[in-house]
Amino acid sequence: MARSAPLKPAFGPTLPQLLAPRMHRLPLLVKRVGALVAVIVVIVIVVLALRLRDPTFSYSAPRPTGFSTTYSRSLKLQPARPGVPLTLIQNSSVGLENFFQVKIIKLPAYGGQISGLLPIVASNMITRMQAADPTFTPYSRARARINKIPGYTFTFQELSGGRRLWGRIVLITRDIRLDREGLLITMLADPTPLLPIATKPVTPDSVGTVGVLFEPYERLKFH
16 A cells, blocks of 8 residues: 555655555454455445446347347336337326337338338328327427438327327338338327426427437437
8 A cells, every 4th residue: 555656745645655554554354354345345336336227128139120229217128029029118106107119010112212111101100090099199200310220200199098198109220221121119208297307398209309218219229
C-alpha cells in the first residue's frame, strides 16, 4: 500500500501511506480475512449488476427471422406459441398497460424491393382490423427503421373493455429484397402513464418511442 503514484509533497501524505504502517502490523489472519471480505464485496457487486441488467430475449431461428432484443423487467415474458416467439405484457390495476409481440409473417412473392410490398400488406391489415373492430381508428402510417433496417408502420387507437388503447404495428424484413418471411411487431399502450414522461404531445405515434416499449422496439435486431 506504501507504493503509490508520485505525488507532490504539498498534497501528501496519501491515505495508503498513512495506513501502511498499521497494515504491516496487523496479524496475517486479519489480513487474509480483509482480503476475503474485499473479494466477497466485489462478487456481490458483480452479481447485483447482472441481476439488475435488463433481460435479453433471443429467437434462434434460421435466417431471415432470427432476432434478439432486450426489455424492461416490468414487462413479463409470456410462453412462446407457434409463429409467435415473443410476447411481453405489463398489467396495471385497471387492466392492460403495455403489450409487445413479435410474430413471424409470411410474405407473397414480389419483385423489386420490399418497400413496395409492405405498404400494401399494411393497407390490407388496416382494412381487416376495421372490419373486425368498429372501435379501431387508424391514426398514421409511414416508413420505419429499426437499427438501420427499413420497414413500414402504422398507428391506431381502439377500445378494449371500454378503455382507450393506442397501438403501433411494424412490418420489417431482414433484407430489402427476396425475403419471404418477416416480423410483424404489435405494440399496445395505455396512453395515461405516457403523459408524465413524454417530452412532447402524446399521440398514438408515441407508442414505441417513449415508455417501456421503447427498449424492445428500438433494440430489436436480426441475427
